[in-house]
Amino acid sequence: MKLPEKVELPPDDFPKPSKQPPTGIACGTVDMLGPNGKLPNMAKRLPTEDELRTWNTASQQAFWEQRRTFWGSGKGSGGSGWSGWTVGDLQRQLRKRDIWPGGDIPFLRDRLLRYDFCRSQLLPCELRTEAEGVEAEMQVGVLYYKVVSRPIDLGMIKQRLAAQEYPSIDEMEKDLLLLFSNARKFDVSWRHCLLFPSARGEANTTSLAATGCGQRPR
Numbered sequence: 686m687k688l689p690e691k692v693e694l695p696p697d698d699f700p701k702p703s704k705q706p707p708t709g710i711a712c713g714t715v716d717m718l719g720p721n722g723k724l725p726n727m728a729k730r731l732p733t734e735d736e737l738r739t740w741n742t743a744s745q746q747a748f749w750e751q752r753r754t755f756w757g758s759g760k761g762s763g764g765s766g767w768s769g770w771t772v773g774d775l776q777r778q779l780r781k782r783d784i785w786p787g788g789d790i791p792f793l794r795d796r797l798l799r800y801d802f803c804r805s806q807l808l809p810c811e812l813r814t815e816a817e818g819v820e821a822e823m824q825v826g827v828l829y830y831k832v833v834s835r836p837i838d839l840g841m842i843k844q845r846l847a848a849q850e851y852p853s854i855d856e857m858e859k860d861l862l863l864l865f866s867n868a869r870k871f872d873v874s875w876r877h878c879l880l881f882p883s884a885r886g887e888a889n890t891t892s893l894a895a896t897g898c899g900q901r902p903r
Contacts, residue, residue: 688838692826697810699788702795706749707803713739717747724751731801752801756794770794785813823878832874833867 717740718724724747737745757770775793779786782800784807786793796811822828830836842860851857 687840688836689825689829691830692824694821694827695810697787698808699792699810700795700808702791704753706745707799707806710745710803711738712742712745714741715739715744716741717744724748727751728755734803734805737802749798749802752798756798780815783814785811785818786815787818828874828878829871832871835863836867837864839864 724744727748732740732748737748740748756775772790772793775790775797776786778797779793782797784796784800788796796807799807837860842857842864845851845860846857851860
């Protein structure tokens, strides 16, 4: 029984949610604002990113505010904005777009907003699908060290025995019991993740907190 090699996943450096649209977006001269200075409701036909870049700055800003209100991070969102969206709703919307559904509410909201506005600027960690994220986190070298806080294997016990580090049989027995306990704990967690594949990618569910499945340590 040898410990699995530990695998370190790269950190998820998600950008902080912002009230303002991302900088560096090209703009054109097309004015989409109506006579009243407002942008028509674009919910039924969102512009492509290429189309949006032909709009002037005022039109782009108006579209950003419109989608920001829709996803609920703006004022006066009413029933169509945040008050109507649950965390599960937002995660389902992200899954439909094949982008990462994990993180806290402000990050879910911001990711959907930037997807509508400038999806080409989403980071690789945001463009990762749920299946890809789960596959990475289901590596034995990742999951084992989330579940087991005090790793030990037979090789370590043999080394301590050879070095006469055990003052008594009872102390060696404690390490052996820890070895068996770790094996049972990991086996339960591993089986849970295999039996419930739909749950292991839920990034913010307390049901997986005990196994560490689908969640990265912060």
